[in-house]
Amino acid sequence: MITPLALLGGVDPWIFGFSFLTVAVTLWMGFRSAKTSKTASDFFVAGRSVSVGWNASAISGEYLSAASFMGVAGMVMSSGYDALWYPVCYACGYLFLLLFIAGPLRRFGAYTIPDFAEGRFDSPLFRKIAVCFVLFIGFFYTMPQMKGAGVTLAYIFPGLPYWVGVVVVGAVITLNVALGGMKGITLVQAVQYWIKLFAISVPIFVLMAVVGFYNTQIGANLAPGETAPAVSSIERKPLVEKAPKDTAWIAPFGPLTTKAVTAAANALPAEQRADFLAEHQKPYSLLYTYSLIIALVCGTAGLPHILVRFYTNPDGVAAKKTTMWVMILIGVFYVFPPVFGVIGRNLLPELYSGVGAKGTDKIVLELPTLIGAKYGVVGSILSGITCAGAFAAFMSTFSGLLVSMTGALAHDVYGRMLRPQSRPAERMAAFKVAAVLIGGVAVTLGCFVEPLEINFMVGQAFAIAAASYFPLLFMSVWWRGMTMKGAATGMLTGGLCALGAAALTNLGTLALDKGPMGQVFAGFAPLNGFWAQHPLLRILCEQPAIWTVPLAITLMVVVSKATAAQVPTDIRMKMLVLHAPEKLGLKQEYIQEQQAGAGH
Amino acid sequence: MSSPTPAHDDVVHSESFLRLLMRRQLSLSIACAATFLVALLGMPLLNYFAPAFMATRVAGFTLSWLILGVLFFPFVWIISYIFIKRSLRLEEDEVKDVRR
Numbered sequence: 139m140i141t142p143l144a145l146l147g148g149v150d151p152w153i154f155g156f157s158f159l160t161v162a163v164t165l166w167m168g169f170r171s172a173k174t175s176k177t178a179s180d181f182f183v184a185g186r187s188v189s190v191g192w193n194a195s196a197i198s199g200e201y202l203s204a205a206s207f208m209g210v211a212g213m214v215m216s217s218g219y220d221a222l223w224y225p226v227c228y229a230c231g232y233l234f235l236l237l238f239i240a241g242p243l244r245r246f247g248a249y250t251i252p253d254f255a256e257g258r259f260d261s262p263l264f265r266k267i268a269v270c271f272v273l274f275i276g277f278f279y280t281m282p283q284m285k286g287a288g289v290t291l292a293y294i295f296p297g298l299p300y301w302v303g304v305v306v307v308g309a310v311i312t313l314n315v316a317l318g319g320m321k322g323i324t325l326v327q328a329v330q331y332w333i334k335l336f337a338i339s340v341p342i343f344v345l346m347a348v349v350g351f352y353n354t355q356i357g358a359n360l361a362p363g364e365t366a367p368a369v370s371s372i373e374r375k376p377l378v379e380k381a382p383k384d385t386a387w388i389a390p391f392g393p394l395t396t397k398a399v400t401a402a403a404n405a406l407p408a409e410q411r412a413d414f415l416a417e418h419q420k421p422y423s424l425l426y427t428y429s430l431i432i433a434l435v436c437g438t439a440g441l442p443h444i445l446v447r448f449y450t451n452p453d454g455v456a457a458k459k460t461t462m463w464v465m466i467l468i469g470v471f472y473v474f475p476p477v478f479g480v481i482g483r484n485l486l487p488e489l490y491s492g493v494g495a496k497g498t499d500k501i502v503l504e505l506p507t508l509i510g511a512k513y514g515v516v517g518s519i520l521s522g523i524t525c526a527g528a529f530a531a532f533m534s535t536f537s538g539l540l541v542s543m544t545g546a547l548a549h550d551v552y553g554r555m556l557r558p559q560s561r562p563a564e565r566m567a568a569f570k571v572a573a574v575l576i577g578g579v580a581v582t583l584g585c586f587v588e589p590l591e592i593n594f595m596v597g598q599a600f601a602i603a604a605a606s607y608f609p610l611l612f613m614s615v616w617w618r619g620m621t622m623k624g625a626a627t628g629m630l631t632g633g634l635c636a637l638g639a640a641a642l643t644n645l646g647t648l649a650l651d652k653g654p655m656g657q658v659f660a661g662f663a664p665l666n667g668f669w670a671q672h673p674l675l676r677i678l679c680e681q682p683a684i685w686t687v688p689l690a691i692t693l694m695v696v697v698s699k700a701t702a703a704q705v706p707t708d709i710r711m712k713m714l715v716l717h718a719p720e721k722l723g724l725k726q727e728y729i730q731e732q733q734a735g736a737g738h
Numbered sequence: 739m740s741s742p743t744p745a746h747d748d749v750v751h752s753e754s755f756l757r758l759l760m761r762r763q764l765s766l767s768i769a770c771a772a773t774f775l776v777a778l779l780g781m782p783l784l785n786y787f788a789p790a791f792m793a794t795r796v797a798g799f800t801l802s803w804l805i806l807g808v809l810f811f812p813f814v815w816i817i818s819y820i821f822i823k824r825s826l827r828l829e830e831d832e833v834k835d836v837r838r
Contacts, residue, residue, distance in 0.1 A: 222806045230814045233774055237767040237821060353798030361793045361800050368795045389793060390785035390802060420786065427782045435778070455826060462818045469811035476807055616764060710756060717759050719829040722750060722836060 152515065153294055156522030160333065160529045161310070167326045168314050168537075190456055194463035196324045197447045199331030201228075201464070202471060203279075203535035204286025207334060207528055209593030210472070212499035214479025216490070216591070217394035218387035220423075221479070223430055224593055225472035229465060231438025231600075236461040239439055242615045242716040244448050244457035250542070251442050251607060252550055258614050259622035260706050266555065267626050271606045272442045272546040274637055276539045276576075277583060278599035279443075282592040283539070284308060284584020285499070286532040289592075290525060292495040293503045300495045304584040311533055312577025315540045316570045324450060330534040331467065337527025338474045341506045341520040345481060348509055349373070355480045360384035374484045381490040387483070395423035395430075398680065401666075402673035418673065425684065426677050430597065433683030437600025440607030443535075443542040453720045478502050494588040494653065503528060540576060547572040586658070589651040590644060598640040605686035606633030613694050615716055618709050624698030632690025639682040749836050762828055770821045777813065781806060 206228060213221035248254040252272065256265035284304045291303025346352065350372050357369030362385045382393045393400075399419045403411045438444075451457040482489065482501040485508055489498045502524050510517025548569040553560060560568070587595065606629045613628075614620050646666050648659040669676035678685060698705075706712065749755055785792050785802055792802035799807070 219800075219803060219806075222803070226806055226810050227778075229811060230774070230778065233814055233818055234771070236818055237771050241825070355798075356800070356803060357795065357798030361795070363790060363793060369798055388800060388803070389789065390782070424782055424786050428779070431778060431782075455829070458822050458825065462815075462822055465818055466815055469815065473808060473811065616760070710751070710753070713756055713760065714750070717756070717763060718750070719833050721829075721833045 149295055150518050150521070152518040153522040153525050156519075156526040157290075157294055157529050160526040161533070164326060164330070164530070164533055165310070165314055167329065169317070190451075190459045190463060192324060192328050193447065193450055193456075193460045194467060195328035195331045196450075197327075197444060197460065197464045198467040198471070199327035199329070199334070199530075199534050200447065200538040201441075201444055201468060201535070202331065202334050202531055203596065204283045204528065204532040205593045205596035206468075206472065206475065207338065207531035208286050208289065208499055208502050209282065209591065209596065210475040211478035211482065211502045212497070213394070213591060213593040214476040215482045215501050216382075216479075216498045218382060218392045219390050220392050220394040220427065221593070222476060223427065224434065224597065225475060227431055227434030228438065229469045229472050231435045232461055232465045232468070234435055235439040236458060236465070239445075239611050239615060240448055240457045240461045241454040243445065243611065244451055245454045245718075245720060246712075246716055247449070250446055250545065250549075251611070252546065254614075255610065255625070258706075258712060259620075259625065261622045262554070264622045264626055265550065267630060268610070269546045269550045271602070271629070271633055273543055273576075274633065275440075275442060275599050275603050275607070276543040277580065278602060278637075278640065279441075279596060280536060280539050280580040281583050281587045281590075282595035282599075283532040283536045284580060285587050285590070285592050285595070286528060287536075288584065288588065289495045289500050290503060290528045290532075293500050294525060300588050301585045303495075305581055307532070308536075308577055308581035308584065311536050312540065312573055312581075315537055315544065315577070316573035327534050327538065330530045333530040334527050335467075335471055337523045337530065338471065338478075338502070341524050342474050342477050342481075344516070344520060345506060345509060346477070348512065349481060349485065352477050352480065355477075355484055356388070358484055359388045362389050372484060375487050377483075377487045378490045381483070381487055391420055391423040391427070395426040398422065398426075398669065398673040398676040401676075402670050405667075405670040422673060422677055425674075426681055429677070429681035429684035432687055433597060433601035433604045433681060436604035436608040436683065436687055437602075440603035440611060441600075442546075442603075442607065443538045445607075445611075446542055455720070475502065478505055481505060493651075499592050536580075540573060540580070543576045544569060544573040547576065586648070586655060587644075589648055589653065589655050595644075598644075601640060601681065601683045601686070602633055602636045604683050605636040605690050606630075609687065609690040609694060613691065617695075617698075618713050619698055619702065619705060620694065621698045621701045621704045623701045623704065624694045624696075627697045628690040628692075628694030631693055632686045635689065636682045636686045639679045639686070643680045755836070759832060762832075763825065766821065766824055766828065770817050774814065774817055777810075 206225070210221065210225050213224065243254065246254060246257065248257050250272075252265045252268040255268035256262055284307075287307035288300040288303040291306065292298050292300050295303075346355075349355070350358075354369045354372055358367050358372035358374055360367045367384075381387075386392045396419050399415065399422050402418075403414050406414055448457050448460070451460055478501055479498075482498070482505050486501065486505060489496075489501060489504070492498070503521060506520035506524055507517045509520060548565065548571075552568040552572065553565050557564070557568075609632060610625055610629045614625060642665065645659055645662040646669065648655050649662040650656065650666060651659070669679075781802075792800065794801045796804050
């Protein structure tokens with residue numbers, strides 16, 4: 139008993155109280171709504187009848203993860219302007235979803251992307267291939283959520299090792315999902331959105347009122363070509379050695395996008411460095427920026443746990459309206475996290491020297507305590523609120539991911555592949571086992587990623603989705619010449635290339651870590667030496683979307699043309715169901731034809 | 739749902755109806771996407787070729803930061819609002835065409 143009590147010694151009761159309340163309310167709501175729904179349809183997509191407002195809040199609640207809540211602020215603080223592409227593209231990616239995918243996908247009326255893949259190409263085999271990517275994308279997406287959990291718990295309980303936080307939070311959420319399923323998650327997720335918006339906006343407005351507004355805080359940083367900062371009235375703490383210089387931080391093509399070229403330049407003899415940088419730095423960072431934009435914009439339109447939610451709209455019209463409201467809700471949210479990063483740079487520069495759980499990723503949690511110096515307990519209360527928001531962020535996204543991944547494993551792998559004859563009770567048991575299994579893997583992976591930036595890892599999940607599901611959905615909805623072989627070849631090649639590139643990048647970064655992870659992954663250190671020789675390859679590996687997305691689409695077209703004879707025979711009817719207004723009642727006709735066909 | 743008349747059925751299932759349907763919706767989507775992409779992909783180019791202009795101070799922000807960090811969000815809302823209005827009107831027209 140001594141250790142837990144000693145841990146509680148440095149705990150701020152306000153911060154602990156708010157966080158605990160968020161967790162308790164989430165669990166209670168999950169269990170309460172679990173009692174009210176019964177059928178399988180309730181279980182997987184919440185009965186498919188949710189109003190536009192609720193659904194939009196729920197999608198936003200599930201989407202705004204630890205990356206949005208903590209990672210964006212941390213990355214803006216560490217890398218400056220270039221990190222702004224993340225919040226902007228996270229929000230704007232929904233436009234692609236709205237323009238090309240949301241309406242048709244809802245009209246087609248399948249529960250999940252694997253359902254769509256099977257229905258569109260009449261191929262159970264393709265369904266199995268599609269299921270794999272729910273798991274690939276899901277695991278890449280859960281790692282940063284787990285890091286968010288580890289960082290937050292290490293902040294609330296100073297002295298607690300990072301991995302304990304990961305294990306505790308992972309276990310609690312896994313248990314919750316295993317016992318409750320997706321039943322009622324719509325309500326929980328919708329409430330979580332409003333908690334998150336409150337938790338990010340209220341503390342930052344109070345902070346700005348005390349220390350100076352967004353624009354003046356940015357103005358205090360020197361822009362290129364200026365001799366004195368635009369605003370001199372702001373109090374700033376001296377930057378530490380590891381922090382990027384003002385002019386590099388505030389301007390485009392800063393430390394984030396030029397990292398590979400800088401590493402390559404440092405490997406050269408000193409007299410060649412300046413020439414090398416002048417020649418390569420800006421073009422390469424432009425390439426990096428474009429690749430990042432493609433990954434995030436296309437990736438948003440291919441995230442499995444978000445697309446599932448579109449089926450809870452009553453029809454295609456509602457699906458479109460919902461998407462627009464989601465863009466407004468998350469757009470409002472994304473204005474705030476960068477403000478934390480900007481103020482953090484001016485007032486908490488010591489975080490630049492921290493690593494892992496003590497680094498810039500915790501700026502959102504720590505910044506509000508600065509008010510405490512002037513206003514006492516208010517600082518703790520505000521920090522408690524942002525901690526509660528962080529809990530809401532990684533809990534809601536992790537539960538959502540866990541439900542889609544468990545659904546894929548229990549519904550597709552167990553229910554359709556391993557034991558098609560299993561009884562409903564066995565399937566429910568399989569759901570629980572699958573939840574625990576996936577939760578366990580996610581926690582294990584989460585323990586390894588402390589040295590990686592939260593936001594960067596989520597970007598990788600987007601890059602994989604952009605090269606696999608996005609081309610699949612986009613092409614199958616708009617091109618009737620697609621065949622199953624074309625779709626499968628493109629999706630597998632593009633997706634696996636992106637997956638491999640992301641994994642290599644992470645292994646290289648982990649090998650550089652000075653802590654325990656550096657020793658575990660020391661075998662991958664030569665990779666960094668290779669990249670120092672070839673900075674262009676490093677960028678294409680770190681941000682693969684610029685070549686994997688076109689590769690996937692090209693393969694889809696070429697292979698589909700080569701196998702044109704295998705286009706589904708009722709393709710015209712399928713296309714009508716995807717594109718014709720629901721009022722014409724084509725969906726009912728299609729189902730009747732399918733049933734009649736099954737009798738042959 | 740009332741059972742469709744044979745004439746109506748022919749129109750709906752004809753090749754020309756499907757082509758018209760997809761072409762109309764797709765050209766609207768592409769027009770909206772193009773507007774968005776010109777702005778999104780144009781930003782890095784402006785930063786690349788006109789760095790001094792993009793570093794101009796506007797109320798403390800640099801111009802580049804103001805556009806990307808604040809103004810981009812409402813811009814996308816406007817595009818999506820226009821898209822939804824037009825797309826719903828298209829759907830109504832399609833239903834009318836068939837029923838006529």
